[in-house]
Amino acid sequence: MDSDKIKGVVVITLPPPDNPSLGKSVTAFTLTDDFPEPPGESVAVDQEVQQPNNDHLTLPPNLPIQAPLSQRSIPLSRELFAGTPRKLVFVLGIALAAVYLYASNFPETIRELRRSERNDDDRPSSFLFPLYFQSELGDSSDFQLKLGRTVRVNKDDLGVRFNDVLGVPKPSKLISASLKSDSSAVFPVRGDIYPDGLYYTYIMVGEPPRPYFLDIDTGSDLTWVQCDAPCSSCGKGRSPLYKPRRENVVSFKDSLCMEVQRNYDGDQCAACQQCNYEVQYADQSSSLGVLVKDEFTLRFSNGSLTKLNAIFGCAYDQQGLLLNTLSKTDGILGLSRAKVSLPSQLASRGIINNVVGHCLTGDPAGGGYLFLGDDFVPQWGMAWVAMLDSPSIDFYQTKVVRIDYGSIPLSLDTWGSSREQVVFDSGSSYTYFTKEAYYQLVANLEEVSAFGLILQDSSDTICWKTEQSIRSVKDVKHFFKPLTLQFGSRFWLVSTKLVILPENYLLINKEGNVCLGILDGSQVHDGSTIILGDNALRGKLVVYDNVNQRIGWTSSDCHNPRKIKHLPLF
Template identity: 25%
Template sequence: MFSLSLSSLSFLLPILIYAAVATASTQFIKLPLLHKTQHPNQNSFSRSHPHPHPHHHRHRQTLKSPVISGAFAGSGQYFISLHIGSPPQPLLLVADTGSDLIWVKCSACRNCSLHSPRSTFLSRHSSSFYPHHCFQSTCRNLVPHPHPNTCNHTKLHSPCRYEYSYADGSLTSGFFSQEIITFNTTTAQQLQFKDFNFGCGFHNSGPSITGGSFNGANGVMGLGRGPISFSSQLGRRFGNKFSYCLMDYTLSPPPTSFLVIGSEQNDVVGVNSKINFTPLLMNPISPTFYYIGIKSVYVDDVKLRINPSVWSIDELGNGGTIIDSGTTLTLLAEPAYREILTAFKRRVKLPSPAEPILGFDLCVNVSGGLSTSYPKLSFELVGGSVFRPPQGNYFIETSDLVECLAMQPINQESGPSVIGNLMQQGFLFEFDRDRSRLGFSRHGCAIP
C-alpha cells in the first residue's frame, strides 16, 4: 500500500458543462472532470492494491464524458459528474487513476432536510440501492479493504462493509453496494447501467477527504487497473481502454474535453498518426497503478546525471513512476528531483519573491512585465517516445506575479514517482490495457 498526495494549488480553473452524445453506431457519454484548487499540502490518499482484472469483452461502443475543471470549490482535482440511483442523484467524484474503489458520501436519513442538495447520496431515496452481502464474491474483490468485521456470523444478512484508510489518518467506511448509474445524452436519451458496484461511505473523516482539498467533491472515482474500478466495470461493456484530456486551466474560454471509456473510432481524426506510445509496466506488489518507464530527463536538451535505478521498480515493488490524475503536483524520487531542481536554478535568472512560498523550492518574481521563458523539460520514456510538456505544466502561478516549479520530492523513500495532473494538462492520454501501453499526444483534446 502506498500513499499519494492529493495536493492542490491556489489558481482558478475553468468549469465545463456536462454534456453527452449518442449516435446510431456509437454511444458517447460526457462527464465533467472538475479541477479544484487550494494551497499545497501533504495530505495523502492511501492507494489500494487491485486484483488482476477479469476478462473483458471486446465491444466497440464508447462511453464519452466531458472533462471539467472545478476551480469553483478551491481544490486541486478534476471531477466527473455521475448520476446514481433511482431516481438519479447527481454527484461529483474525483477522477483518480491511482486507485480502484469508487465511493460516495452517503446518508441513510429518512428526513433529509438537513442535507444541502447534491451534497451526499441519499440511499433511502433510491429504490435500486442494494448493499452486497458479506459472503458474496463481489465483496471478496475488496481485499485488502473489507471492514475487519464485515461478516458477522451471528446475523444472516450481514452487509459487505468496507474500510479505506489514508496515510494522514483519513478514513472512509460504509457498505459496498450496487446501484444503477445513468447518463443523459444530448439526443434526449438516457443510458443506464445496472449492477454498478461502489462504496456507500457513511463514515468519512480526516483532512484528505473532509478538508479543503476535497471541497465540492462527493467521493472518488477510481480509474485504476483493478476489477472494481470505474474503467474496469464499464470496460466489460465498452472495451478495455480509456482516455482523457485535462485541459489547461489558463485557457479562456475554457475548452471542452472528455473522459472516454472504450475505443472511439472517429473521436481523434488525425491524432492516431501523431500519438506516441510507451509500455504500461506491471508491479505485482501495487497492481492498481499505471506505471511507465523513464529512461532519461533533459533540461534544455541536456541530459541530467540521474542514475537509471532511480526510476526502476525493485524486487520489493518499491520505486517506479506512475501516471496519476488524482495528484496535482509532480512528485519525484529525491535524487531525480534534486538534479532537476539544480538544473533549473542554474538557468532561471529571475529574482526570488520577497517571501518564500510554502511547499516550493524554486519560485520567481515575474513582475517585470515581459513574457517569461523557462528552460525546456523533457522525459525520454521506455520505447523511444519523448514526453515534452509545455512550461505552463511545470511552472505555475501560485500568487500574484509569482510562479513556482510545480514539483516536489516524494516523501516516502519506497514510493513511486508521480506524474501529476498539472504535468498532464493539454495532452490526450490513452490507457490501452489490452496492449499494455500508454499513448499521449498534444493533438485531439479540444473538441469544437
C-alpha cells in the same frame, strides 16, 4: 388555342459562305409550362451534322458546357503521363514506398483499422463525460497525492454494520489501521502553493437519477459517493448525500467484495451481511464505507442514454485532507485497472472495451473530457509505451529511461537501476520526482536568477519572486526549459517521449510568485517512483488501454473529442 401552342423550337445553323465544307448544325428545344429542373437534370439535344462550328453552337442556359468530343481536353492524368511513362513509374514508386513505410511503422494501426471496420456494427460503444475544473480551494494542503488503496485489517476490525435498518454506525478502528510497507500512503503534501485544482465530472445515480460530482482518479480503484447511512464525517459536498436503501447493500459474498477485501488479514466475518471497506490515500486521508449497488444513468458517445447497475462505495466517514476537497465534489470516480473500478465493471459485462481516456485542457479556466471505451482513441499520432503489469498494483505505470531538463540529463540512479517507475495519476494535483532527480532539477533552475528571478526562502516549495507581481506563467515561462521523459529505448530517435512544458510545471501562488509544481517524492513515499499528476498531463489526450496493456498520449487542445475511424486519404 391549346393546339396552337408552340411545343418546341428547332435552330438550324448554316455554315459560313466562305467555308461551306463545315456543314450545318441543328439544335432542338422542347417548351413546357412545368417548373425548370435544377441544373444538371435538364436534357438538351445536340445533333451534329457533318462538323459543327463551335463558335456558333448555342446551348441552353443553366447547363454545363461540354466541349465537343473532338475538342475535349485530355484528362490531367493522361496529360501528365502521355508520352512520358517514366513519370508514371516514378509517381507509382513513391506511392508504394510511402504505403510500405506507413505500414511498417504503424502495423498496429493498420490492423486496428481493419479490425474496427469488421467489428464496427457489433462492438461495444463508449461513454463520454465533460470535465470541470475545481480551483481556489485554499493552499496546497487541500490537494493530495491520491493513489488510494484498501487497507489490511484484522477480522475484528470490520467497520460499521447496517442491521435491519440503516442505523447509527458503531465506532470503527479502521481509521487508525496501519498500512503495510508496500502501500503508498505516507505523509500529506504541504507547501505554500496557490492551488491549480482538481478535475471532476458527474454521474447520474439512483432512481430518479441525481447528479453526483466526482473527482476523476486514475490512481484509485473504488468509485464512492458520500452517503447518509447516516454520515458520521462528510464534507460539504455539492449534492445532497446519497441515501441508500437496504436492498442496495452488497453482500460480503459478492465477488467484487472479495476483490475490495483482498488485503484483509484473516477470515471474513461470518455474521456480516454487508461488504465493509476503507480506502486510505497517500496523504493519510481515508474514506470508510460499505459497498452498494444502484442504477447509473450514462450517456453513450452517440448521445443516447442507458441505465445499468454498478457497484460503488457508500462513504459515510471521511477523514483528513480529503474533507477539504469535498466542497465542490461528492466523491471519487475510481478509474484504475482494478476489477472494482467503473470501467472494469462495464468491460466485464461487454458494454465497453476496457479503455480509459482523459483530456485536461491547458486553459486557465480548465475543463476537458473523459471517455470510457475506445471510440475516441486516435488511430494515428499517438505515442505508446508498454504498461507494467503487476498482480498486486492496479496503478497505470510504466518505466522511464531518461529525464532531461532542456538538454541536461537528470539522475535516475536511485536504487542502482537505470530505470524508474512512472505512475500516471489524474487524482494528484502535482508531479513528484525521485529525490535525486528533484534536487538536480532544482540545481539547474538556479540559472533563472540571471533573469531577475529571486529564489524565495522556503523549506517546502521552490518559488521565485520579481520586483513586480507575476500575473501569469506566460510572463516568465521563457526563462525555463521543457522537461522531457524518455521511454523505451535509450536511443533518442527511436524512443518515446513525453514533454512537460514550463507552463505545465510552473504555477503562480497567491503572493504573485512563480513556483515549481514538481515536488520531492521522498517526502510522500519511498521516493522510488515518479508520479505524473494533473499539471504534467494537461494539454494532452492520455489513453489507458487495458486491452492491449499500453499507455498513450498526444498533444490536444482538449476542447472537442474527435471520433475518427479511418485514415486520411484512404
